[in-house]
Amino acid sequence: MMTKDAIIQKLKESGLRVTPQRLAIIEVLIEKGHLHPGAGLIYKEARKKSRSLSLSTTYATINEFSRHGVIKTLQFDGVENRCESNLDEHINLICERCGKIMDYKIRPSVDQKDMTRRTGFVVTNSRLEYYGYCRDCRQDKKRRQVP
Amino acid sequence: MMTKDAIIQKLKESGLRVTPQRLAIIEVLIEKGHLHPGAGLIYKEARKKSRSLSLSTTYATINEFSRHGVIKTLQFDGVENRCESNLDEHINLICERCGKIMDYKIRPSVDQKDMTRRTGFVVTNSRLEYYGYCRDCRQDKKRRQVP
DNA sequence: TATTTTATCTGGAATCATTCCGGACTTCTA
DNA sequence: TAGAAGTCCGGAATGATTCCAGATAAAATA
Ligand SMILES: [Mn+2]
Ligand SMILES: [Mn+2]
Ligand SMILES: [Zn+2]
Ligand SMILES: [Zn+2]
Numbered sequence: 023m024m025t026k027d028a029i030i031q032k033l034k035e036s037g038l039r040v041t042p043q044r045l046a047i048i049e050v051l052i053e054k055g056h057l058h059p060g061a062g063l064i065y066k067e068a069r070k071k072s073r074s075l076s077l078s079t080t081y082a083t084i085n086e087f088s089r090h091g092v093i094k095t096l097q098f099d100g101v102e103n104r105c106e107s108n109l110d111e112h113i114n115l116i117c118e119r120c121g122k123i124m125d126y127k128i129r130p131s132v133d134q135k136d137m138t139r140r141t142g143f144v145v146t147n148s149r150l151e152y153y154g155y156c157r158d159c160r161q162d163k164k165r166r167q168v169p
Numbered sequence: 170m171m172t173k174d175a176i177i178q179k180l181k182e183s184g185l186r187v188t189p190q191r192l193a194i195i196e197v198l199i200e201k202g203h204l205h206p207g208a209g210l211i212y213k214e215a216r217k218k219s220r221s222l223s224l225s226t227t228y229a230t231i232n233e234f235s236r237h238g239v240i241k242t243l244q245f246d247g248v249e250n251r252c253e254s255n256l257d258e259h260i261n262l263i264c265e266r267c268g269k270i271m272d273y274k275i276r277p278s279v280d281q282k283d284m285t286r287r288t289g290f291v292v293t294n295s296r297l298e299y300y301g302y303c304r305d306c307r308q309d310k311k312r313r314q315v316p
Numbered sequence: 317t318a319t320t321t322t323a324t325c326t327g328g329a330a331t332c333a334t335t336c337c338g339g340a341c342t343t344c345t346a
Numbered sequence: 347t348a349g350a351a352g353t354c355c356g357g358a359a360t361g362a363t364t365c366c367a368g369a370t371a372a373a374a375t376a
Contacts, residue, residue, distance in 0.1 A: 039343070039352065061333080076355050081334065099244035100363075102333065113279065115290045126288060131278035132260065134299075141273060142304025143262045149298040152281075157289025186323065186372070208362080223326045228363065247334075249362070 023055055023107050029092050036090050046071035047083050051093060051107050058114070058123040060102030096123075096149065113150045119159040126152075170202055170254050176239050183237050193218035194230050198240060198254050205261070205270040207249030243270075243296065258295065264303040271303065 024032070029048050030040050038044075046068040050059065054067060065080040084105060088095045094106040096114065101121070106114070108125055115124040134145050171179070176195050177187050185191075193215040197206065201214060212227040231252060235242045241253040243261070248268070253261070255272055262271040281292050 037352095041342085041353070043354075074355085078335085078356075079354055082354085085335095097244070097246035099246055099250055100332090103246055115284075115288065115292075117290075118293070124288065124290065126279075126284060126290075128279060132273075132275060137273060141262065141271065142307065143264075143271065143273075143299070143301055144307060145262075145299045145301040146265070147300040149296070149300065151296040152279075152290070152292045153294040153296065154290055154292040160289065160291055184323095188324065188371085190325070221326080225327075225364085226325055229325085232364095247361085 023052070024092060024109070026052055029087075032090060032092060038086065038090070042072045043068070043075050043079050044083055046075060047080065047087075051087075051105065055105075055107035056125075058096065058104040058106060060104050062102055064105065094147070094149075096151075111148065111150075113152055115156070116151055116153050117156040117159055118153050119155055119162070122156050124156065170199070171239060171256070173199055176234075179237060179239060185233065185237070189219045190215070190222050190226050191230055193222060194227065194234075198234075198252065202252075202254035203272075205243065205251040205253060207251050209249055211252065241294070241296075243298075258297075260297045260299055262303070263298055263300050264306055265300050266302055266306040266309070269303055273299075 026048060029051075030045075033040055033044070047064060049071060050064050050067040054063065057063070059067070061077070061080055061084060064084065065075065065077050068080065069075050084093070084095065087093050088105075091109075092107075094109070096104040096106050098104070104123060111128065111130050113126040113128055115126050117123075128150075138144055173195060176198075177192075180187055180191070194211060196218060197211050197214040201210065204210070206214075208224070208227055208231060211231065212222065212224050215227065216222050231240070231242065234240045235252075238256075239254075241256065243251040243253055245251070251270060258275065258277050260273045260275055262273050264270075275297075285291055
């Protein structure tokens, strides 16, 4: 997770302006990053800080940040995409009931050099996900056995 | 990758009928499974075998198969979702230029029992992806250095 | 076999997150 | 202060997927 200053610096280095709208979104990404927020939540929260922010701008900013490596976007279908601000290699534990996304730290296990030698494929980015049920939802499921 | 007969059996066990439309889709999944085909390709190919097949039915069937564990769906955003018929744990190497998806076999590296003990999260499904460039597209990129 | 029930199929409309667009606004620079 | 570049906004367009209601086909029943 990059710090606020690191993000601001990165934007400046890339020749991007640090506007009130972008600042608001940066702050939300830092405050709510662990939730892996989607555009909707980011929009809702950032609007509290920069009241005129539009949804278009929120999407554009998310894309801009993603393009410059400030965040990654976790793309889904049917449901909102989510933002990943933890750039270290880890597995996202995604609850299929409540949609919560938790980080699970791992040590890199695949020898990418070896993989590239064998397949010719060069990795620029990774996405590791386990789907299932979080502790809360497992218990809820148990309780509901007798509905 | 399940065999045709195994899939048919599984459907029957689940009380689902094996209709011409479903059979056509099963065959396409087996013939083109390595391409990780999307609904569009499956529709196009299966239509050659069952000429009246509709796109609605194709989607419905993909969902049904996915629900019954015959395939998994790889959800993306903006682009078509893709079907995964290789149910063994592996990493999908996804080329960001041509969209090709290649399987890379790995040995399970995360101790899920230990993870569940520590996080309370129970895994039902996984999705492991590396994004990057395949051998062909890497070479194309090089050639294009001087456009 | 005829009748009822159930599952499945189809074409078109609806959905909804996301992207696109033209015009307005802001910041930078000379 | 004027132009240029970057940014923002609201609303329309997009497009893969889902939903819907009526038609078909297969299975179950009598
Ligand atoms: Mn994460
Ligand atoms: Mn695969
Ligand atoms: Zn949950
Ligand atoms: Zn490629």
